[in-house]
Amino acid sequence: MPAADGPPALTLHLHRWTDRAVVGVALVALASGFGQFGIVAALGDVARGFGHVVGGTSVADQAGLSGTRLGLGLAVIRLASLGALPVAGLADRYGRRRTLLATCAGGLALTVLAATSPGYWWFVVIFALGRPLLSATNALAGVSAAEQTGSGDRTRAMALVAAGYAAGAGLAAVLHGVIAALGFRGLFALAALPLAGLALLRSWVTEPDRFALSAGAGDHARPVVGAVAAPYRARLVVVGLLAFAVSVVTGPANSYVFLYGQDVLHRSGPVLAAMVVAAGVIGLPGLLLGRALADRLGRRPTCAGAVLAMAGGGILMYSGSVAAFFAGYLLGVLAGSVFAPGAGALLNELFPTAVRASVSGWQVAAGVLGAATGLVVFGALADAGRWGVAAGITFAPAAVSALLYLLLPETRGREPEDLWPTPALSRAEPRPGDAVPGAGS
16 A cells, blocks of 8 residues: 555634624623623713712812722723733633633623622722633634634624624613613623523534644644744734734723713713614624725725724814714724724734634733723823823824734735645635635644
């Protein structure tokens, strides 16, 4: 018998973006979004519940706690997400499914516990303990959805995961705005519902074949606090800088929006809830537009343009008028929706399977540092009531980061295996839903 030329090709089974394996991941992202966004939706209630509102123009007078104190608390919560780095890296060793379900359950349980906080800093500490678990959940949802799909479905899968997270976040905001008696304690207690729902999703969330084949091919690293091998580090630095810059904008822009609208512009809860619903209506076409642009124009130009629009929307939102507030918020939501599919696909296409979860952890960590920086700078500047100046100084420099996309390769229409081939594995063009020859890393 003739000698074999090498080991047999491994089989890679991919899914369409509408398959249960991808939808299940999107529903886990929804649960994570509800747990994470509660602090943003209820920030005004948190400030009033643990502070004292008096007449005046400062943040402390209008909201109950000073902008510096709120900013420091939010920064602590954001910085806690640095713990997502080692947690997400565990998925490169123990698998996507097991880690994803465990982090989501733990994060939601701590969110429920935060409802019992006796004081502001107790609240910050308890909520901060759950933050890295939920941040890791969101990162791993993107990794899992990307690995389950081929290039033709990947941006659609990333859009679905982004929509799931946004739906969870929007649900938290709408419930808080419509049910005034709910308060921040009632809102966080409601996280028990998606926590219970995870039991029903266990059979929907499956291990991606890309991970299983990578582990079976001996390309399964043992990460230590997000260890990433030397060949990938230069690219990782660029990805980290981009995540830092984007989060300098999105951190304060998203975290202060409801406090600003409710306590500075004096818009009612139902009005802000209606704004969130309108954002949801805009967000869905934005995801579809972002998916189309990323697949036709390319990942890099789509993401770069969206970053510029996010910075502009943030500056407009805090410029002073009610009309600018609503317009800036909706522009920011639209830009973020356009950004999400291409950015998620690009991140997961740039790195091989063996380190992909660890890379997502590093991206979360860079985003955490960017958000914390933005929150502290923005909060300190806003203390004097100069919200527009705070937005301009904080957000404008971040827009320059769009140029960094020129340092990354365009991955439109390509599989991760094209950029990081493994000789032991063969690859043919994947057909979602069918078993095809493929590569694991």
